[in-house]
Amino acid sequence: MKPTPQFIWDIGTAHDLFVSLEVLHDPDRFGLRGNWAAGVRSRLPIEHREFLQDVLTNHHVWPLPWLTSLPHPKNSATILDRLEEIPPRRRLHEISDCYLADDFKELLYRVADHGTWHETEARMLNNLMVEKQRKGGKGKKKVSEEEVEATLMVWANAEQFGHSYLEALKSYYEVFFHEEEERILPALTQSAAKAQALSNTLPLDELLNELSQGLRFDYEGVEQMKELVMVPSFWTTPLTYFGPIGQGGEKWVFLYGGRPDGMSLVPGEMVPELLYNTLKALADPTRLRILKYLAEEPLTPAELARRLRLRPPTVIHHLDALRLARLVHVTLSNQGRRYEARHEAVDGACAMLENFLSGKLLEE
Numbered sequence: 001m002k003p004t005p006q007f008i009w010d011i012g013t014a015h016d017l018f019v020s021l022e023v024l025h026d027p028d029r030f031g032l033r034g035n036w037a038a039g040v041r042s043r044l045p046i047e048h049r050e051f052l053q054d055v056l057t058n059h060h061v062w063p064l065p066w067l068t069s070l071p072h073p074k075n076s077a078t079i080l081d082r083l084e085e086i087p088p089r090r091r092l093h094e095i096s097d098c099y100l101a102d103d104f105k106e107l108l109y110r111v112a113d114h115g116t117w118h119e120t121e122a123r124m125l126n127n128l129m130v131e132k133q134r135k136g137g138k139g140k141k142k143v144s145e146e147e148v149e150a151t152l153m154v155w156a157n158a159e160q161f162g163h164s165y166l167e168a169l170k171s172y173y174e175v176f177f178h179e180e181e182e183r184i185l186p187a188l189t190q191s192a193a194k195a196q197a198l199s200n201t202l203p204l205d206e207l208l209n210e211l212s213q214g215l216r217f218d219y220e221g222v223e224q225m226k227e228l229v230m231v232p233s234f235w236t237t238p239l240t241y242f243g244p245i246g247q248g249g250e251k252w253v254f255l256y257g258g259r260p261d262g263m264s265l266v267p268g269e270m271v272p273e274l275l276y277n278t279l280k281a282l283a284d285p286t287r288l289r290i291l292k293y294l295a296e297e298p299l300t301p302a303e304l305a306r307r308l309r310l311r312p313p314t315v316i317h318h319l320d321a322l323r324l325a326r327l328v329h330v331t332l333s334n335q336g337r338r339y340e341a342r343h344e345a346v347d348g349a350c351a352m353l354e355n356f357l358s359g360k361l362l363e364e
Contacts, residue, residue: 005252010067011192012074013181015255017169018063020177022161023265025056030239031277031324036266038363043175048168055165058150065098065245068229068253076173076181080166086267088162092155098246103128108151112158122148161194183267184234184259191232191258199230211256212240213326214342224249232258235265238274238326261352274326275356278349281325286310287318291341294328298340325349 023030027037042048055061067074070082093109100108107124110169111117122145129143154161170254198207209216220243227250237257259265264272281287286308291297293307301319305312319339322328327345331338 004204005225007196008068008227008229009190009192009196010074010229010231012072013185013188014074014076014079015064015067015231015233016180016188016235017076017079017173017177018067018185019255020180021052021056021172025053029235029320030265031273032265036211040176044168044171048171051164051168052172055168058147059154061092061095061165062099063095064241064253064255065229066095068245069098076177080170080173080335083166083169086162088166090161091162092158092167098160101132102247104306108155111152111155115151115156118157121152125152151359180267187234187260187263188232188258190260192230194231195230195256197298204228208242208254208256209211209253209329213238213257213324214329214345215240215242216329216331218240219243221249222252222332225252226250227252229253237265240323242332250340261348262355271356275349278319278325278327278345279353281321281327282320282349284318287322290315290322291327291346294339295341295343298329298331298338300336300338304339352356 022130023032024037024040027034041053044052052203067079070079083091089112093112096108097105104125107128108123111121126148129148131197133143195207195211198210202210204218221244225244229245229251231253233255234257236255237259240257241253241255244250261274262272264270289308290304293304298305301312301315304319308315319328322339323330325345327342327349329340329342331340
């Protein structure tokens with residue numbers, strides 16, 4: 001990774017308005033207690049709760065590129081006001097325009113204009129989804145009819161979606177996120193200042209590895225990058241997103257974890273998730289074996305599965321737990337993933353436990 005792009009620092013709590021919803025609807029992936037996540041979701045009126053569940057499970061509306069295109073301030077109230085200014089039937093278009101490829105736009109916008117779809121559109125969308133997976137290095141995987149039909153139904157009812165989306169977001173903001181916003185803003189500001197300082201001293205690949213706490217990127221097309229939007233997120237820590245936005249591949253976005261190690265995702269929780277997830281990961285004998293192999297050499301999940309004589313999905317489950325605890329480096333490329341032990345994280349875990357027991361972690 002050799003490019004030296006222009007950094008655009010996109011600091012604000014609005015990103016976490018949307019990211020937190022993703023986390024609350026998939027808590028296991030982020031190491032969050034499922035019962036606490038369910039408790040937050042239960043505060044929503046049932047119609048808003050069911051709508052957001054459907055959107056986040058089946059439709060994957062991705063507002064991050066749209067958010068990066070908006071002016072500051074990037075707080076939730078400003079973003080909700082901006083959404084309200086957009087006519088309901090155009091809200092889905094506005095959010096999707098920054099990341100949908102032209103062939104998807106042509107098809108889905110036509111469905112929205114007509115308010116209906118037919119078997120021809122379903123076949124076309126299926127083919128586009130399969131081709132997108134192939135280009136993304138996932139092979140020619142069959143796309144389910146349910147996924148295709150769910151996408152077409154949303155676009156055929158774009159105006160109703162626009163109404164429901166804004167009302168559900170407002171409800172979520174009122175019952176939970178407006179208080180959360182005040183809590184996380186200082187951490188995001190601190191994280192951004194640290195990242196900006198590092199950007200002046202580290203080359204790009206080392207900077208991304210440091211901020212993601214273990215990810216290395218080896219993607220094709222990165223050499224075309226001229227601008228990189230840097231987005232700290234409290235709720236996504238330590239998971240990240242790195243990829244192009246828009247057409248042409250010149251503008252990329254890096255969404256990285258902005259939650260301090262000693263701070264918990266759950267308000268008022270004494271034990272930070274990082275400490276808990278690290279100790280949990282190290283308590284499993286299979287994960288300890290994996291770490292031992294990865295301390296010797298980098299390996300792919302398939303190579304580990306053969307050594308451990310386990311099914312690949314089982315190995316990937318363990319690797320996800322190790323990544324959540326930040327105990328491994330992961331090299332991401334179009335060819336797949338390669339893992340190696342992150343030795344400094346093991347030393348850091350011991351220091352974190354000692355600081356927690358002595359009370360120093362809470363003082364920080």
